[in-house]
Amino acid sequence: MHENDQRFKENWDKIREKGRIRYGLENGAFFGFAVFVIVNIWSLTKHSFNEVFLSPAAFTQLLTMLIAGIIGYATIKWWLNERIYKKIQDKYK
Numbered sequence: 198m199h200e201n202d203q204r205f206k207e208n209w210d211k212i213r214e215k216g217r218i219r220y221g222l223e224n225g226a227f228f229g230f231a232v233f234v235i236v237n238i239w240s241l242t243k244h245s246f247n248e249v250f251l252s253p254a255a256f257t258q259l260l261t262m263l264i265a266g267i268i269g270y271a272t273i274k275w276w277l278n279e280r281i282y283k284k285i286q287d288k289y290k
Contacts, residue, residue, distance in 0.1 A: 210280045221271035229266025231245045233259050 198206075212220055237258075240249045249255060 198285075198289050206282065206285050209278055212278075213282075217275055220275060221265070221267045224274065225267035225269075225271030226263050227266070228270045229262040229264070230259070232266065233262045236262075 237249045237255070
């Protein structure tokens, strides 16, 4: 088995053991938070830090991005990684 394929398979085996929900909560929430920060950095030129990151509107935006990351990003990434995993398994049967 190619070294990259072996490494991916071993890592994905560990992630799969923890489960899809934990994967979604960890990776999706991180992705949503990162997008929230990156998107709002540009707003700092026009608004104060408190308005951009600590206002009720920012809290709503953060929750929306966390949920979108958990449901959207994590679901798509899980599906893509499962496809890669299955291709690797089929390749080396």
